[in-house]
Amino acid sequence: MVKLLKYLKSKERNEILFCLIFIVIQVWLELKLPDYMSQITTLVQTPGSEMSEVINAGVYMVLCALGSLISAISVGFFAARLAASFSQILRSELFDKVSSFSMGEINQFSTSSLITRSTNDVTQIQMFVTMALQLAVKAPLMAIWAVTKIAGKGIEWSIATGVTVAILMVLVSLIIALVIPRFRKMQTLTDNLTRITRENLTGLRVVRAYNAEDYQKNKFDGANDALTDNNLFTNRAMSIMMPVINISMSGLSLAIYWIGASLINVAQLNERLTLFSNMVVFSSYASQVIMSFIMMVMIFIMYPRANVSARRINEVLNTKPSLTYGDKEEGLDNLRGVVTFKDVSFKYPDAEEYVLKDINFTVNEGETIAFIGSTGSGKSTLINLVPRFFDASEGEVLVDGINVKDYKKESLLNKIGYVPQRAVLFKGTVGSNISFGDNGSGEDYNENDVKKAVEIAQSKDFVEKMAGKYDALIAQGGTNVSGGQKQRLSIARAIYRKPEIYIFDDSFSALDYKTDRVLRNKLKKETSNVTSMIVAQRIGTIIDADQIVVLDEGKIVGRGKHKELLKTCEVYREIAMSQLSEEELA
């Protein structure tokens, strides 16, 4: 938890200082109250006391209570402000950190856990900081201050207070020891629940189509019950705590008055008044000691859960992204859109087997290189090494003659227009989704460029029919457009970027054959100097490519043009024969 404090900025540090000042004032004023009470008791019991003196002491008491109230409100105000801005900082740090992760790190934590860590865990910290700021300093300060006030006022009462605190310590420690493991489990169980909920919502159509609602419900109920049982256990244990504390407090008051009564009974007449006054004061301060104790217990209760959350947040924040970047902004002179793979091999983090082995090729400016092969042969993995979603385990990936690892992040990615296998659209408008291609320029886009990109991507017809045209709304995940339309908008986004290299990861398979052909021809005509790397399943999509690379189990088993490969590569011929007619093959 302490490690997280380094993220506090000077504004928040000042707020902590204000909190501490007000806490000291509050405790001092609260502990003044019994003094005035004792003064009033003595005045009332002393014959000849002036009424004005009693009223004076009463007024001071009211002023102290008011001052204490104002201080408590100020502490609450600053604590809430600090906790809110602290959690804002943490959320923002987490967001930035996760954005810098490679796919390997995202997979290591899992998306649902990263969501819980950025939301629920941060909320736990926020709640704890609000409470702890108000109580963590106040409780021990009040306890020590109150103890110094009652010290020497009566050994019997001190023993009674000491015994009560000792009994309370034992009981509360037992309860806390019982619940801490459950608090630790809470966040993992919440992760689990988030994962199942997320999976169910994103896969809702499949769940419905296969009548798997009951199966999903059972999984959800399992996770929900586990979390509920855990919560119930901790809540039941905690519910014992308050009565225990209340009984102890009442027992202590009873003991103090009982001891006081016995002492007064045997005391000399002139000592009785002092004893009575001491008893009243002692009882008040003893209550303050117990109150401090309750406050400390509350912190102990909240701490384990907040600490688990802090650890989970720290795990993310302390993870060093495996991707480090160089300082190159440009490639070698005269090179543009040139991609070279030199003896590249790759295996996924924690995997035993290589997914790519000894990959070598070069593609030059304006050329089209296509990758084909059976499913799982490593096509997507190969092209993912260019924008550095993963880094090559061995060998080098060069863009314009420079290793991709030596570029600045922006410089490398500005050269690339990437279209993923599954199109991704964001909530916004057609325009904002396409202009996302220009480093997320959002609503502030160049309308002509958007129109041009939409036209090349064969999307003009349907976009201009949408209500609002380029300002038409796109739902989260692009659920209000068809799969093919989504893919075309995603291609338009890459075109809007004006890159040196297009990377199409099986992006044309959602298009019908005619649109696929027209789109590629138009793209070739309008952006002839841009290099294209295309992963495809359809021979038709890559038949005109300058180079076709045939992959089988992560190895290149053929390379050349369509006609050459038909003659030289068995794997390619098999794929071609399964898709093309005799005439087309001839």
Ligand SMILES: Nc1ncnc2c1ncn2[C@@H]1O[C@H](COP(=O)(O)OP(=O)(O)OP(=O)(O)O)[C@@H](O)[C@H]1O
């Ligand atoms: N994140 C990952 N972690 C571990 N292994 C992975 C991961 N992604 C893919 N693989 C494995 O790597 C191999 C190649 O996968 P890849 O997605 O590159 O194949 P592909 O040729 O693009 O397949 P498809 O045509 O079906 O998209 C597969 O065996 C797959 O199981």
